[in-house]
Amino acid sequence: xEGTVDKKYTFKDFTSDQEVRWCPGCDDYVILRAxxxxxxxxxxxxxxxxxxxxxxxxxxxxxYIDSYGMHSIHGRxxxxxxxxxxxxPDLSVWVITGDGDAMAIGGNHFxxxxxxxxxLNIILFNNEIYGLTKGQFSPTSLVGQKTKSSPYGNTQQPxxxxxxxxxxxxxxxxxxxxxxxxxxxKMFIDAEKFKGTSLIEVxxxxxxxxxxxxxxxxxxxxxxxxxxxxxxxxxxxxxKDRNKGLIxxxxxxxxxxxxxxxxxxxxxLVHDAKEQDPTLHQMLARLQEPIVTGIIRAFEDxxxxxxxxALTEEVKANSNFSKVDDLLFSGETYSVE
Amino acid sequence: MITTKTxxxxxxxxxxxIRFVGDSGDGMQLTGTQxxxxxxxxxxxxxxxxxxxxxxxxxxxSLYGVSGxxxxxxxxxxxxxxxxxxxxxxxxxxxxxxxLAAVKPGHTIIVDTDAFTKKNLEKAQYDxxxxxxxxxxxxxxxxxxxxxxxxxxxxxxxxxxxxSITRSKNMFALGMVYWMYDRSTEHTISFFQKKFSSKPHIVxxxxxxxxxxxxxxxxxxxxxxxxxxxPAKMPKGTYRIVMGNTATAWGFLAAAExxxxxxxxxxxxxxxxxxxxxxxxxxxxxxxxxxQAEDEIAGISSSIGAAFAGDLAITTxxxxxxxxxxxxxxxxxxxxLPLVVVNVQRGGPSTGLPTKTEQSDLLQAxxxxxxxxxxxxxxxxxxxxxxxxxxLASKLALxxxxxxxxxTDGYIANGSAPWKIKTxxxxxxxxxxxxxxxxxxxxxxxxxxDSLARNWxxxxxxxxxxxxxxxxxxxxxxxxxxxPENHEYMTKIxxxxxxxxxxxxxxxxxxxxKKGDLLVIGWGGTYGSLHSAVKExxxxxxxxxxxxxxxxxxxxxxxxxxxxxxxxxxxxxxxNSGQFANVLxxxxxxxxxxxxxxxxxxxxGSTELxxxxxxxxx
Numbered sequence: 001x002e003g004t005v006d007k008k009y010t011f012k013d014f015t016s017d018q019e020v021r022w023c024p025g026c027d028d029y030v031i032l033r034a035x036x037x038x039x040x041x042x043x044x045x046x047x048x049x050x051x052x053x054x055x056x057x058x059x060x061x062x063x064y065i066d067s068y069g070m071h072s073i074h075g076r077x078x079x080x081x082x083x084x085x086x087x088x089p090d091l092s093v094w095v096i097t098g099d100g101d102a103m104a105i106g107g108n109h110f111x112x113x114x115x116x117x118x119x120l121n122i123i124l125f126n127n128e129i130y131g132l133t134k135g136q137f138s139p140t141s142l143v144g145q146k147t148k149s150s151p152y153g154n155t156q157q158p159x160x161x162x163x164x165x166x167x168x169x170x171x172x173x174x175x176x177x178x179x180x181x182x183x184x185x186k187m188f189i190d191a192e193k194f195k196g197t198s199l200i201e202v203x204x205x206x207x208x209x210x211x212x213x214x215x216x217x218x219x220x221x222x223x224x225x226x227x228x229x230x231x232x233x234x235x236x237x238x239x240k241d242r243n244k245g246l247i248x249x250x251x252x253x254x255x256x257x258x259x260x261x262x263x264x265x266x267x268x269l270v271h272d273a274k275e276q277d278p279t280l281h282q283m284l285a286r287l288q289e290p291i292v293t294g295i296i297r298a299f300e301d302x303x304x305x306x307x308x309x310a311l312t313e314e315v316k317a318n319s320n321f322s323k324v325d326d327l328l329f330s331g332e333t334y335s336v337e
Numbered sequence: 338m339i340t341t342k343t344x345x346x347x348x349x350x351x352x353x354x355i356r357f358v359g360d361s362g363d364g365m366q367l368t369g370t371q372x373x374x375x376x377x378x379x380x381x382x383x384x385x386x387x388x389x390x391x392x393x394x395x396x397x398x399s400l401y402g403v404s405g406x407x408x409x410x411x412x413x414x415x416x417x418x419x420x421x422x423x424x425x426x427x428x429x430x431x432x433x434x435x436x437l438a439a440v441k442p443g444h445t446i447i448v449d450t451d452a453f454t455k456k457n458l459e460k461a462q463y464d465x466x467x468x469x470x471x472x473x474x475x476x477x478x479x480x481x482x483x484x485x486x487x488x489x490x491x492x493x494x495x496x497x498x499x500x501s502i503t504r505s506k507n508m509f510a511l512g513m514v515y516w517m518y519d520r521s522t523e524h525t526i527s528f529f530q531k532k533f534s535s536k537p538h539i540v541x542x543x544x545x546x547x548x549x550x551x552x553x554x555x556x557x558x559x560x561x562x563x564x565x566x567x568p569a570k571m572p573k574g575t576y577r578i579v580m581g582n583t584a585t586a587w588g589f590l591a592a593a594e595x596x597x598x599x600x601x602x603x604x605x606x607x608x609x610x611x612x613x614x615x616x617x618x619x620x621x622x623x624x625x626x627x628x629q630a631e632d633e634i635a636g637i638s639s640s641i642g643a644a645f646a647g648d649l650a651i652t653t654x655x656x657x658x659x660x661x662x663x664x665x666x667x668x669x670x671x672x673x674l675p676l677v678v679v680n681v682q683r684g685g686p687s688t689g690l691p692t693k694t695e696q697s698d699l700l701q702a703x704x705x706x707x708x709x710x711x712x713x714x715x716x717x718x719x720x721x722x723x724x725x726x727x728x729l730a731s732k733l734a735l736x737x738x739x740x741x742x743x744x745t746d747g748y749i750a751n752g753s754a755p756w757k758i759k760t761x762x763x764x765x766x767x768x769x770x771x772x773x774x775x776x777x778x779x780x781x782x783x784x785x786x787d788s789l790a791r792n793w794x795x796x797x798x799x800x801x802x803x804x805x806x807x808x809x810x811x812x813x814x815x816x817x818x819x820x821p822e823n824h825e826y827m828t829k830i831x832x833x834x835x836x837x838x839x840x841x842x843x844x845x846x847x848x849x850x851k852k853g854d855l856l857v858i859g860w861g862g863t864y865g866s867l868h869s870a871v872k873e874x875x876x877x878x879x880x881x882x883x884x885x886x887x888x889x890x891x892x893x894x895x896x897x898x899x900x901x902x903x904x905x906x907x908x909x910x911x912x913n914s915g916q917f918a919n920v921l922x923x924x925x926x927x928x929x930x931x932x933x934x935x936x937x938x939x940x941x942g943s944t945e946l947x948x949x950x951x952x953x954x955x
Contacts, residue, residue, distance in 0.1 A: 071806025083642025
């Protein structure tokens with residue numbers, strides 16, 4: 001059970017005997033390794049860890065982690081995982097999904113699991129493409145993007161996962177580049193410690209079908225200028241020279257430079273991930289230049305399991321039924337002599 | 338409480354069929370249920386048939402908005418709600434028009450004359466008032482101004498609005514029928530007291546109207562005689578009236594307690610299955626986890642998750658929902674987890690006839706998945722034995738590590754009947770394949786030698802960490818395998834596992850005759866109709882007509898072929914165009930399976946069956 005860990009684990013304990021079969025150079029390897037490093041640090045027993053995935057490249061993930069796992073069907077992992085967690089709330093349950101799995105075929109389950117706030121952790125591998133079916137546009141592909149199913153350019157407006165998730169009442173939303181393993185490991189641990197549904201969007205490069213889709217944000221040469229990594233309680237500051245930041249101008253976020261137009265660090269917004277009102281979190285999730293990474297939202301709220309548990313205890317305390325026979329013989333019965 | 342004061346001795350009848358009809362919203366279901374419960378407590382055998390539109394409150398007075406409740410009570414064995422009606426209570430012209438054909442000529446119709454207004458007659462598409470134009474002269478019509486009498490009765494009762502006054506006229510009708518059939522009003526009054534304990538004025542109003550109806554009938558010279566139906570001879574014991582859906586829910590509760598597992602239900606509302614969800618959500622005191630999901634797919638998917646985590650997991654639905662669950666059911670079959678899927682069948686295809694009954698999902702249950710994906714299919718056949726088959730479906734799922742589809746239908750799910758209560762101790766033991774400790778040679782797909790059921794290693798158990806999934810798996814380790822021979826082996830073993838369930842289910846005992854001229858074959862919810870028709874044939878001297886009614890559909894009982902071959906002719910009767918007949922043809926070649934089918938959203942009537950059987954044995 002969580003909190004009563006009796007063994008010290010290393011990443012090897014969470015490495016299964018299965019050969020990893022992603023394409024060479026895929027960010028999925030980075031995510032897997034970050035997870036295998038994070039799991040021993042979570043204070044969770046290995047036998048209590050469950051990975052549930054849907055269908056897609058990312059969804060092979062559970063096979064490679066030596067814990068309990070299920071490679072389920074397309075889009076349904078959040079529903080399967082909800083059943084696992086409700087059946088046994090002591091488990092640490094992880095959902096592995098991709099942009100198509102979570103937001104196209106599984107869109108309904110994705111929004112509802114967030115709304116309910118079951119204590120699950122969802123890792124969304126966003127590569128803005130369908131990889132396993134060899135290169136069709138996904139719900140996060142950009143307008144104009146040429147893919148096998150949009151040879152003249154994609155005409156469908158994409159979702160922003162964070163915007164959709166926060167709109168669906170996600171209490172925890174974080175984003176991270178697929179090439180920052182250390183930060184990713186820490187983020188996975190933070191997600192596990194958060195009580196409620198945690199969603200992490202990983203900007204995951206698909207080397208085969210959408211290579212470089214996030215380069216403009218994640219490449220080492222531009223990362224500091226194109227990513228604002230937020231931290232709770234810290235000013236929203238970024239840039240190679242740590243001289244850029246965000247302020248609120250009316251109802252819009254604005255990028256400013258410290259030292260210009262009389263702006264000082266004190267003028268910058270200070271990140272409050274724990275704020276219940278999602279307005280600013282939504283704006284951060286939508287921002288394009290820079291893109292915002294880190295834990296954007298972490299509002300602690302009552303979970304579904306907690307509500308269910310409390311209700312069950314209350315019903316039990318007020319019930320005359322202790323076994324099923326009590327029910328069967330209750331109410332209007334009559335005897336035939 | 339009042340009891341009958343009639344001086345005249347009531348005429349004794351063996352059985353009677355009564356139908357209450359009115360607008361949906363007139364309280365016909367409640368009226369019928371009350372009459373049923375009162376009669377059952379009196380000791381009669383009973384069977385009911387609620388028949389209502391899918392509109393919640395259809396336009397008042399319309400023909401399609403008529404809601405009806407038929408009840409058959411007797412001092413003899415009653416196995417159907419009856420074909421034709423001895424007493425029709427019609428609360429409006431539309432009810433009269435749509436139900437007149439069911440009334441036996443010479444028998445009684447009670448009408449609320451207040452409802453026979455010009456407007457209502459028009460809505461019911463009557464050119465002239467049937468109460469005046471002589472069209473009812475073959476019936477004994479009792480005309481009562483029920484609405485005005487109800488209003489009159491309730492003058493001076495405080496706290497009632499017009500709507501509540503109008504709505505209690507059904508109790509006036511019920512009061513009259515209680516008097517006619519020599520029943521006490523006691524049960525219904527105590528029902529009011531419990532149901533409306535916080536609203537004493539409602540209790541008072543309903544009691545007053547019920548009594549008023551009763552006394553009105555007593556003093557009315559239009560009803561010359563009353564009838565009595567003595568208690569039926571039934572096995573000793575404690576009974577209650579159950580609806581099929583309630584019995585299904587309780588069967589699962591019993592199975593959870595017996596197996597020592599927690600019950601998880603993942604479900605999405607759908608007619609006519611929703612009452613199972615309604616019932617199970619009440620039972621948090623037994624630790625039931627009932628999860629109303631966002632859709633049918635999430636209903637079954639969450640159940641698969643719960644099964645993986647060690648619960649007795651079930652999901653409940655009707656035909657369209659089973660179609661949506663197909664892919665997930667294939668996953669449950671592939672990863673060989675215990676799961677019960679209840680399909681309360683309704684008229685199909687597509688949205689079909691949601692509130693009507695049919696048996697047209699049999700082939701969907703058998704084959705409605707991609708690939709070769711056999712599952713156990715069982716069918717309950719009476720409202721009461723829904724309890725047994727929900728329990729047994731759970732037992733089979735757990736003992737054979739497989740999904741089980743339990744088929745019921747709108748007719749038995751909403752119908753009610755007396756149930757001699759079984760205790761959890763009366764039910765058979767349930768074992769499972771949970772392993773608690775890892776041995777060195779442990780593998781997720783190790784199988785029991787006899788049943789071929791695989792291990793159930795539950796998250797939280799140290800040393801048994803493993804992965805399952807929808808991809809083909811290696812026969813031992815459960816790891817992904819694309820090896821051609823392995824796929825063939827696994828396909829065959831999944832099929833063999835289901836076939837071997839034959840060794841664990843009972844042989845089928847035919848009723849009335851073990852060999853002879855004609856074997857009537859049925860399955861599922863048609864049992865009552867077929868049983869009563871074949872019984873009537875035998876009573877009339879046709880003693881070489883037998884009945885084989887199937888509860889186990891996949892696999893079939895071991896003795897099926899031998900049983901069928903003991904008869905010269907075989908007729909398969911189904912509420913579809915011949916699905917079970919085709920399953921039998923696939924299994925047993927060289928046998929001619931005759932068919933009798935009905936696809937009208939209605940159950941079989943005894944008369945039509947007897948006519949057919951007589952032709953066949955001529």
